[in-house]
Amino acid sequence: MNTYDTLLFKVDDHVATLTLNRPDSRNALNLQMCRDIVAACERAGADANIRVLLIKAAGKVFCAGADLKERQGMTTADMVARRVEGFTAYAAIEDLAIPVIAVVQGAAFGSGGEIAAACDFVLASTEAAFKYPEVGWRTVGATQRLPRIVGRRMAKELLYTGRMVDAAEAQSLGLANHVYAPDQLGAEADAMAAAIAQNNPLTVRLTKHSIDTGLETTRQGAMAVELLAIQENLRHSDWKGAIAKFGNDKDPKANQLETTETKHAA
Structure with missing residues (x-):
């Protein structure tokens, strides 16, 4: 300390x-x-x-x-x-x-x-x-x-x-x-x-940036802020690995998320 x-x-x-x-x-x-x-x-x-x-x-x-x-x-x-x-x-x-x-x-x-x-x-x-x-x-x-x-x-x-x-x-x-x-x-x-x-630190930081910056600009400007954040996240985060875990019996958290999303989509 x-x-x-x-x-x-x-x-x-x-x-x-x-x-x-x-x-x-x-x-x-x-x-x-x-x-x-x-x-x-x-x-x-x-x-x-x-x-x-x-x-x-x-x-x-x-x-x-x-x-x-x-x-x-x-x-x-x-x-x-x-x-x-x-x-x-x-x-x-x-x-x-x-x-x-x-x-x-x-x-x-x-x-x-x-x-x-x-x-x-x-x-x-x-x-x-x-x-x-x-x-x-x-x-x-x-x-x-x-x-x-x-x-x-x-x-x-x-x-x-x-x-x-x-x-x-x-x-x-x-x-x-x-x-x-x-x-x-x-x-x-x-x-x-x-x-x-426990979340991906880059994704969390980009989410915070998108919210804080987006609220201070126009709706169109905010959409551009989020799109740039999405592009940066896609370049630097393991989003493919996260998606690949859906349906994997060894990942209860992913299964729970998949079940929830499926229920809402039905």
């Missing part, structure tokens, strides 16, 4: 786990954590052995937001520079070519919500909660990722009011994909990451 000043980082069977590790400060995002997140994401992106990244947090809180104590005494220029560091950390997560899953066991407020939103999706505990208090702190934030997840009108409501969103509502809004009991969350997240890591 490699450690940073504010994070823990380990790799096991193609799955990396980045753990926010400032539990005494409710994992509040400070300048050093921003820089550690960037460094850890750069490491994950450069290691071909890593196929999935889980972002977890130590303690009962995922991330209580930005470290406001750190901001006391800052000048306007200092604040702008600090916000840029935060944006850089979120972008480092979002720009990873591999799947990134946030595992939110408790409060994800402000910057915590941004970290979760920068991931591909979120698995949450029933004790998780989301809140976007930026307007109440007389600042602007969470205006870009949040509306892309929950829609324009709901994003405005959540930002204008700064109200709390519990785990059940978070799931209904799309902030969380699945909600589990606290004692099951870690195991469920590990199992999902392990399952994703």
Whole structure:
């Protein structure tokens, strides 16, 4: 396990786990954590052995937001520079070519919500909660990722009011994909990451790229993005070998998939 000043980082069977590790400060995002997140994401992106990244947090809180104590005494220029560091950390997560899953066991407020939103999706505990208090702190934030997840009108409501969103509502809004009991969350997240890591890493990366890039362009442009991804995948993946396994009694997974597809096609 490699450690940073504010994070823990380990790799096991193609799955990396980045753990926010400032539990005494409710994992509040400070300048050093921003820089550690960037460094850890750069490491994950450069290691071909890593196929999935889980972002977890130590303690009962995922991330209580930005470290406001750190901001006391800052000048306007200092604040702008600090916000840029935060944006850089979120972008480092979002720009990873591999799947990134946030595992939110408790409060994800402000910057915590941004970290979760920068991931591909979120698995949450029933004790998780989301809140976007930026307007109440007389600042602007969470205006870009949040509306892309929950829609324009709901994003405005959540930002204008700064109200709390519990785990059940978070799931209904799309902030969380699945909600589990606290004692099951870690195991469920590990199992999902392990399952994703078993897939062809190139195919997974191309699928992520196609979705993320396609959503930012026209329908025709998105089709071109997917076609280019298909061509690259055909050149570099063992798609013929995967198809050849259909009907092979020695490959239960392939047989199950074939049976399912046949049933749907009937």
